[in-house]
Amino acid sequence: MKIVIATGGGDAPGLNAVIKGAVSSGLTKGFQMYGSRRGFGGLLGDARIIRLKSKNVRGIIHQGGTILGTTNRGNPFRWPLLGLDGKWREEDRSAELAAVFRERGFDCLIAIGGDGTLAITQKLSELGLPVIGVPKTIDNDVGATDVTFGFDTAVSIATEALDRVHTTAESHERVLVVEVMGRNAGWIALHSGLAGGADVILIPEIPYDIESVCKKVRDREARGIPFSIVVVAEGAAPKDGGVSLRDPGEPGGVERLGGIAELVANAIHAKTGKETRTLTLGHLLRGGSPTTFDRLLAVRFGAAAVRAAERGEFGKMVTFAGQEVLTMPIKDGIGQLKTVPLGADTVQTARDLGVCLGDG
């Protein structure tokens, strides 16, 4: 078989481990392995298609990022083009992609990405391309899989950051508001907040009342604890307001969330008089080496994708369910945003511990 791999959307720690798993297992089976640079750009002639041999994937399992490069402006069905009038427009270049794929004699495209990239992969499948999807995102919001690689790493980094801000917040008797990524899901905020001993955790699934947050800060003060740690998910919103947008995003891209930590910190300061500071962890959560859990999941996903290709299970994606890596039709796995269920034991645990979730 001749297999080409593409990584699309935002990077996540573990992408290189998927590439390693797919390429090494493909080579073991005698397949020819290739990579499309910059998402689907290689298959559109806008970037290179490179041959992937053992030497290309040696020593990459622990490396963050993706050796193939990626973009979140790479939808071949809505490719952004800058016109001569200086205005951006979109062009459907999917037929061109399919033509390059066939001309190059590929038998399978393994596309690694989040919900957006998987939706594109499904559309390519409907065009008749033999595709296999691999879910990825630090946000952990892909409904088809129990967990995505990158999430564990992001939570670990956020937890370490919370450990570190504790000492400075305590020394200065401040309220430290830490903003974490996660888009419209609160997984990173909730898990790191619990593991990192946060006093307040604000997630998109629970619109918050700033009065409830301030009450928590005041209660701690009254108990002789003059500092507090607040973790806020970038997609969290007050019960009487909307999400905080950093900017409308690049042409062909998506809106960027951000800035909620400042809003929360300013409101806490205004209402309690406490000195506040903010920290936005941002892309730190996506950079660097994946944890052992993420590496293992990613390398299993890569090898499983090649096994699926070998079996001709095109139009399917790999998933993690229970402790097993399985496959399911991509069309059944996309469009199900997995947010934190309000009945989750983690939510209940936070409440049991007296953590303020902004609604009490």
Ligand code: F6P
């Ligand atoms: O989906 C992953 C993610 O890191 C989100 O948590 C975040 O909102 C977004 O990507 C940021 O994207 P960008 O790389 O365009 O800044």
